[in-house]
Amino acid sequence: MTEINPYLPEPATILETIQETPTIKTFRVRLDDPAKMRSFSFQPGQVGQLSVFGAGEATFVINSSPTRLDHLQFSVMRAGEVTSRLHGLAAGDKVGVRAPLGNHFPYEAMKGRDIVFIGGGIGMAPLRTLLLFMLDNRADYGKISLLYGARSPVDMAFKADLPDWTARSDMTTVLTIDREAEGWEHTVGLIPNVLLEMAPSPDNAVAVTCGPPIMIKFTLQALKRLGFGDEQIYTTLEKRMKCGVGLCGRCNIGAKYVCVDGPVFSYAQLRELPNEL
Amino acid sequence: MSAAAYLPAPRLGEWLKELSGRYLVLAPQARGDTVVFAPFTGDAEPVLDRDAAMPPKQAVFPATEELLRYRRVKDPEDPGKVDVEVSASLRAVETVVFGAKPCGARGFLAYDRVFRSPAISDPYYAARRAKTLFITMACAAPGNSCFCHWVGSGPSDSSGSDILLTPVADGFVVQAVNERGEELMNSPLLEPAGTREAKAREIQDAAAKALPAAPDISRAKDSLMAVFEDLAFWEEVSAKCISCGACTYLCPTCYCFDIGDEDKGMSGRRLRTWDNCMSFRFTLEASGHNPRPTKAHRLRNRVGHKFSYYPALHGGAVACCGCGRCVRLCPVSVDIREIVLAAIARAARVREESAHD
Amino acid sequence: MSALEMLKDKIREALPSLEFVIGWEQGFDALHATPFFMRTAEDVEKLVFGPLCVHNLSTYLPSFRGRKVGIVLKGCDSRGAIELMQEKLVERENVVIFGLPCSGVADLAKLGRFAGDLDRVLAVTWDDETFVLTTPAGEVRVPREAALADKCLTCQFPNALEADHFAGEPLPPATGPDMGSDRGGEELAALEAMAPADLMAYWAEAMERCIRCYACRNACPMCVCRDHCIAHRRDLQWLGQDDTPREKLMFQLIHTLHLAGRCTECGECQRACPVGIPILALRRKMNRVIRELFDYQAGLDLQAVPPLFTFQVEEANIEERKW
Numbered sequence: 022m023t024e025i026n027p028y029l030p031e032p033a034t035i036l037e038t039i040q041e042t043p044t045i046k047t048f049r050v051r052l053d054d055p056a057k058m059r060s061f062s063f064q065p066g067q068v069g070q071l072s073v074f075g076a077g078e079a080t081f082v083i084n085s086s087p088t089r090l091d092h093l094q095f096s097v098m099r100a101g102e103v104t105s106r107l108h109g110l111a112a113g114d115k116v117g118v119r120a121p122l123g124n125h126f127p128y129e130a131m132k133g134r135d136i137v138f139i140g141g142g143i144g145m146a147p148l149r150t151l152l153l154f155m156l157d158n159r160a161d162y163g164k165i166s167l168l169y170g171a172r173s174p175v176d177m178a179f180k181a182d183l184p185d186w187t188a189r190s191d192m193t194t195v196l197t198i199d200r201e202a203e204g205w206e207h208t209v210g211l212i213p214n215v216l217l218e219m220a221p222s223p224d225n226a227v228a229v230t231c232g233p234p235i236m237i238k239f240t241l242q243a244l245k246r247l248g249f250g251d252e253q254i255y256t257t258l259e260k261r262m263k264c265g266v267g268l269c270g271r272c273n274i275g276a277k278y279v280c281v282d283g284p285v286f287s288y289a290q291l292r293e294l295p296n297e298l
Numbered sequence: 299m300s301a302a303a304y305l306p307a308p309r310l311g312e313w314l315k316e317l318s319g320r321y322l323v324l325a326p327q328a329r330g331d332t333v334v335f336a337p338f339t340g341d342a343e344p345v346l347d348r349d350a351a352m353p354p355k356q357a358v359f360p361a362t363e364e365l366l367r368y369r370r371v372k373d374p375e376d377p378g379k380v381d382v383e384v385s386a387s388l389r390a391v392e393t394v395v396f397g398a399k400p401c402g403a404r405g406f407l408a409y410d411r412v413f414r415s416p417a418i419s420d421p422y423y424a425a426r427r428a429k430t431l432f433i434t435m436a437c438a439a440p441g442n443s444c445f446c447h448w449v450g451s452g453p454s455d456s457s458g459s460d461i462l463l464t465p466v467a468d469g470f471v472v473q474a475v476n477e478r479g480e481e482l483m484n485s486p487l488l489e490p491a492g493t494r495e496a497k498a499r500e501i502q503d504a505a506a507k508a509l510p511a512a513p514d515i516s517r518a519k520d521s522l523m524a525v526f527e528d529l530a531f532w533e534e535v536s537a538k539c540i541s542c543g544a545c546t547y548l549c550p551t552c553y554c555f556d557i558g559d560e561d562k563g564m565s566g567r568r569l570r571t572w573d574n575c576m577s578f579r580f581t582l583e584a585s586g587h588n589p590r591p592t593k594a595h596r597l598r599n600r601v602g603h604k605f606s607y608y609p610a611l612h613g614g615a616v617a618c619c620g621c622g623r624c625v626r627l628c629p630v631s632v633d634i635r636e637i638v639l640a641a642i643a644r645a646a647r648v649r650e651e652s653a654h655d
Numbered sequence: 656m657s658a659l660e661m662l663k664d665k666i667r668e669a670l671p672s673l674e675f676v677i678g679w680e681q682g683f684d685a686l687h688a689t690p691f692f693m694r695t696a697e698d699v700e701k702l703v704f705g706p707l708c709v710h711n712l713s714t715y716l717p718s719f720r721g722r723k724v725g726i727v728l729k730g731c732d733s734r735g736a737i738e739l740m741q742e743k744l745v746e747r748e749n750v751v752i753f754g755l756p757c758s759g760v761a762d763l764a765k766l767g768r769f770a771g772d773l774d775r776v777l778a779v780t781w782d783d784e785t786f787v788l789t790t791p792a793g794e795v796r797v798p799r800e801a802a803l804a805d806k807c808l809t810c811q812f813p814n815a816l817e818a819d820h821f822a823g824e825p826l827p828p829a830t831g832p833d834m835g836s837d838r839g840g841e842e843l844a845a846l847e848a849m850a851p852a853d854l855m856a857y858w859a860e861a862m863e864r865c866i867r868c869y870a871c872r873n874a875c876p877m878c879v880c881r882d883h884c885i886a887h888r889r890d891l892q893w894l895g896q897d898d899t900p901r902e903k904l905m906f907q908l909i910h911t912l913h914l915a916g917r918c919t920e921c922g923e924c925q926r927a928c929p930v931g932i933p934i935l936a937l938r939r940k941m942n943r944v945i946r947e948l949f950d951y952q953a954g955l956d957l958q959a960v961p962p963l964f965t966f967q968v969e970e971a972n973i974e975e976r977k978w
Contacts, residue, residue: 026386026421028365028557028568074368074382075561077568079584101584115370115382234587261583263557266418269573270554271581273599274589275523276607281417295526297589297599331764332931334864348772351930352866361866362898439791441774442684537675538690540714541881542873544929547866558896571896574868578882626774629874629927630710631682631689 027266030072030117031057036092037112041178042171044099045143046108049085049092050116062121063087065128065150066257066285069120070265071095076106080262082284083120084146086153093118096146096178122265123284126151126229126255135163137221139240141170141212141232145178147257147284148231152186159191166193166221170212170236174202195219213239216247223248229255234298241288251288258284258298274298302491302498303483306469313487314338314396321394321431324357326350335395344397346435346465351627353402353550354395358426359409361547362571364389365422365557369565387567390425394482396433401446401621403432404458405550408619411612412553422570431478434459435470436502440509443622445635448512451620453505464498471498515605518638519614521645522606531644532594535637538630541593543574545624545632546600551617554580575600601637658823659704662727662753665820667699669725669751676725676753677715679708685779686763686788690715702727706781706803709760711735711921714876716745723749729757730812734919734954735876737817741954741961742917744879747817754815756826759799759807761786764931766802770795805840805935806922816955843939862900862907864930871934872910874927877917877953885909911937916945916962919954948972 032053039047048071052058063083070078079101085094099108110116128151136155140148148167155162167186171177177196186194197208197215208215212232221228228249230240237256244254260272260279267281275295277283286294305313315338317323324335325344333350335357364387373379395403406427413423437444437453446452456462460479463470471491474480491498525531546552556573559566573580576596582588590596608617618634625633656664666676675692680701682689688707693699704727712726713735728736733754739745761781767773770788778789786802788795800808813826846854869886872878885893886906893909895902910924918938925935945951949962949972 025419026388027418028422028570029386030384032382032384074370074384075559075566077559078557104584113379115380117368117382117384259583260589261581263555263573268412268418268420268553268555269557270575270603271573273603273607275526275602276610295523297526297595329864330861330931330933331767332864332929334930348767349774352864360898362896439775441772442686442776443774534692537692538715540870540873540927542868542870542927544866544868544870544927547868548929556896560895560897569896571898572867577887579887622774623929625683627929629870629923629929631687633683633689636683 027119028264030070030078030119033093033116033118035110035112035114035116038110039181041096041180042176045096045178046099047084047094047096047178048107048110048116049094050118051092052118061090061093064121064125065154066123066125066147067121068123068265068280068284069093069095069118070122070262071097071103071107072117072119073103073106073110074115074117076103078117078119078263078265079103079107080122080259080265080280082147082150082257084149086150086157088154088157093120096143098143119265123280124282126285128154131227132161133163133225135222135224135226136165137226137228138165138167138169139212139216139228139230139232140168141236141240142172142176143178144230144232144236145169146231148229149179149182151229156189156192163225164193165191166195166219168195168197168212168216168219170197170199170215170232172199174198174205211239212236213243216240216243220247223250223253227253227255231257251292254288255285256288256291258286302495303472303488304466304469304491304494305463305472305488309487310470311340311343313485314344315340316485316487317394317396317482321392323394323396324354325396326398335398338396346397349399349441349621350397350402351623352548353405353621353623354398354432355402355405355550357393357395357430358406359423359553359572362569363422364567365570366568367565368568371564386421388422388425390422390429393426393430394433395430397435398432399437399621400434400451400453400455400457400459400462401444401619402550403434404451404455404619405621407458408551408608408615408617409553411615431461431482432459433461433463433479433482436462436464436498436505438465438501438505440505441622441626443626444509444620445512445622446620447506447509448515448635449616449618449620453509454502464501466494466497466501469494471495473498513639515616515638515642517642517645518605518616519609520606521642522602522638524645524648525641526598526602528644529594531641532598533592535640536594536597536632539576539593539597539632540630541576541578541596542629543576545628545634546574546576547572548623548627550619550621550623551604575603597632597637601634601641604634605638658755659702662704662755662820662822663699663702665753665822666693666702666725666727667696669753669820670694670696670699673723673725673751674719676727676751677712678702678727678753679704679710679712684774684776686766686773686776704755706759706761706786707779709763709804709926711874711876711923713739714874714923716750716876717879717881719749720745721749723751725751725753727753727755728815728818729755729760730810730814730816731757731806731919731921732876733815733817734812735921736954737957738877738917738919738954738961739879740817740957741959742879742964747957752815752818752820754818754821756814756823757807757810758813758826759803759810761802762804762926765804766797769797769801804922804926805842806920809840812955817957842933843936843943846936846940858904859900861932862903865900865903865932866930867898867903867906868929869906870927870929871907871924874923875910875914876921876923877914877919878910880913907934907937911941914938915941916949916951916964917953918942919952
């Protein structure tokens, strides 16, 4: 049978792990089949299912950029069974990958516009892929600004990226933590408050935000105050998923399945969905 | 379409034995006080005088099935290095489901739209579905919990079946629904139906007429969305629900599943199992957040999925075949018909009230 | 005035100070009553009571901790409520109990043995001797003894043991040669007489048809782990996902052991089973052992400490020193 088996993961090898924070670990993986790795492609915002054989699968955004395809990067916050087992893995260990799954950021429609990234905690992961993609296609976009916040300096992930992001002249980067901490040279304050101070213009702009629900709630309010319309704001949703291909029936919000219709939604789209986040 | 045939009742066992030579034949059989579909062995006659507790859904969608196997292989040169080999498991045997009611066979039409859609084909489902034939028994009289006619079906609906049997005096009128059914009828045990065919039609018509008038549930899709945020409504209609999974597992159209690994030594299996949207853990996220934290939220999703979300995605078709098992076998008699009608009434009242404002 | 009318009066009177009172109303057909949450005086009109009120409503109580609710309880059901209160899972002061005398409830599985297809029963009536089922094929008469649940035939507690209001005249306990012990009657005796291999084969066949819906668990008033049941804890893997009698029986054994000294033998586990697996026998067996070891029956006394909630250095009937 030549039919595609959507449940069959591709064996892959962990090339490198990075302990980002006490609870977040990044995995760089490569598909074992060189031909499949060569032909692999995805769009920024799409997700993948990572298998730890014996523990099962869980869904993570591919947070590397499709413009840099020597590996796929996933950042995993330790929370449940699969993520705990993933955290126990090291370079050379085997995983399974089912990717790409889901929809992606409408990066074509965003061309020519200013982009405001607002990420909180692990919510920076889905933003990273789009940010890297846009930096690699820099001419296509207007002003790019990034507001990335975490509870404390130790909770800041993607530390390897931060020097570049803060140093670049073709983007504005603001890093913030919730409370003063020794040695912290950047901003202090909650993301929504810092955002209001940054006051990005909504004119011809798009905001892309991801983070914990409470941050999203207040960030959305702040964006509204700044004049951003619902159709100018994008986020990615998370749900418990199993199949990742719209069949198993648990990630739906009304008739929309986060695994195939998402994870990326504009706030205009979310407003149309029943309230069951 | 070939002419109808007649199978005298005493030859039923023989016909099933004959089919058993070529197919795995699943037939309704007594187990304790209940009736379930089980492989026909010839030791006992199939039970046709009452409905099976379970629909025949295991025939195409087993409670547990193996999706794949994996094996860890140690590198002999470097025992710290372990490779993983993954292989898909796909087993499907030629099967005949005998003696399901039209509703039970028709349940798979709801599956087909999901598991064999233009967007995706589930190879496990597709393989079994292609190899499973249905010899269905028309209903002569409706049961108290039956409501197939609410959802566009009827007691002799042959959609989803390959052969339709109608019980007549001393036997069955056998009608092929499609070519695959015709092939199955190629047996010396069957004889021409003659005038019995007309008799079968009479019985079918009488069964359809015996059903009480069906209410109009065309508004269910929009009404369920209209009352979505009315949690007081959902708390009221779910108050007596004990949040078990009987309704989902007994349902011929419920297809939600879980996937998990069973690990043993250096190898293991990835299994798909039936899952149950009435369970707290169904949507529980690793963070501890649960978008459907109470049985009210969960029952809302179950009813909403069947009568609103699914129809929105599949051209108005509801994900319910009206078999009534969820009503009849619920330990506390939660009645999905009542809930759908209550939602329609509630939405209509809200509409009226807002029109008056 | 009938007991039911007295009961309705008492409920109407108490309702203003309660969120709701849980009782029964007529269900989707003649054979089914269904649990009913009464919130208004009009609701109370729909209250029914009789041998079709099979459900043990005390199952609902733990989900309403800290809330003022009322509940209608038969004698056997009251044991569930008492046991929950003994275990501090339900606060006595928050529950207003409307007790009833009960002369027995029907076992639908048994009625099915007489009437065949229960989904086509049109009407049902009963008196002191007979249940009469009207079916499309005519009347089916079932002797009361053959229609009642097993637990009712030897019922020692026909009246609610704990009640704020009691409607009707208390009934005497059942009498007979085999009364007053947690025997499972002939069924249990037959199982006990089996050789281990035969017993295993018996359970393997019975569990084959289990669909793992866990209605047995959720209908059980004493199954209070609910959303955190070990059956769903994948990280512990107490139970595998394989659809085999072995895994399914394993759950029944876990369930039974978790009920040791707590089970009031209301029979809801077996009644709730949509495929009629005779799982009550396992609980009966456990209850018999508990009775022998601790001389204890669950849910009889609000003040009693369930035997496995405590221990004595020298248990009277456990002779561990003589091993």
